[in-house]
Amino acid sequence: MVGYALGMSAAEALSDKPAFQGPAQSPTDQATQKVADRLYELCKAGKYVEAMQELYADDARQIEAMSMPDCPRVVEGKAALLEAGKKFAETMEIHDQSCGKPIVNGDQFVCAMSIDCTAKAGPMAGHRMQMNETCLYTVKNGKISEAKFFYPSGM
Secondary structure: OHHHHOOOOHHHHHOOOOOOOOOOOOHHHHHHHHHHHHHHHHHHOOOHHHHHHHHEEEEEEEEOOOOEOOEOOEEEOHHHHHHHHHHHHHHEEEEEEEEOOOEEEOOEEEEEEEEEEEEOOOOOOOOEEEEEEEEEEEEEOOEEEEEEEEOOOOO
8 A cells, every 4th residue: 555655546556567667778779878878967067068079970960950140050070060069168158057868769869958048259149048959869889970959940
């Protein structure tokens, strides 16, 4: 009856059946989970550049939901991604950021990210923004090969 007190139905509390457990992760899921967990760890600590350096493939690409001033919709290659990340860090004052736990499906995973920042330069200079996005990552050969970001186009 302990289960019943913890919110289980009477039938569940009295059942001899164990609680549902999903199947074990496949080798692909496990490899993806390892990359996802490391990305989560680094991003949660605000180490976005380190995450790209360590986890992105040399030919990785990033796809934004839309183009923005000085930010193309698609950026290809780790070097170009690192340069874009550097530019973002230089032009934004970060007040707060968060990264949700990743959810893996095969060679892909998703996680939610948010950032509270104020633009230091450009057409949005001085404006504080709260940006929330869902990120979809594809992993190949133990590295992130593609990152897609989903957010409302009006942010």
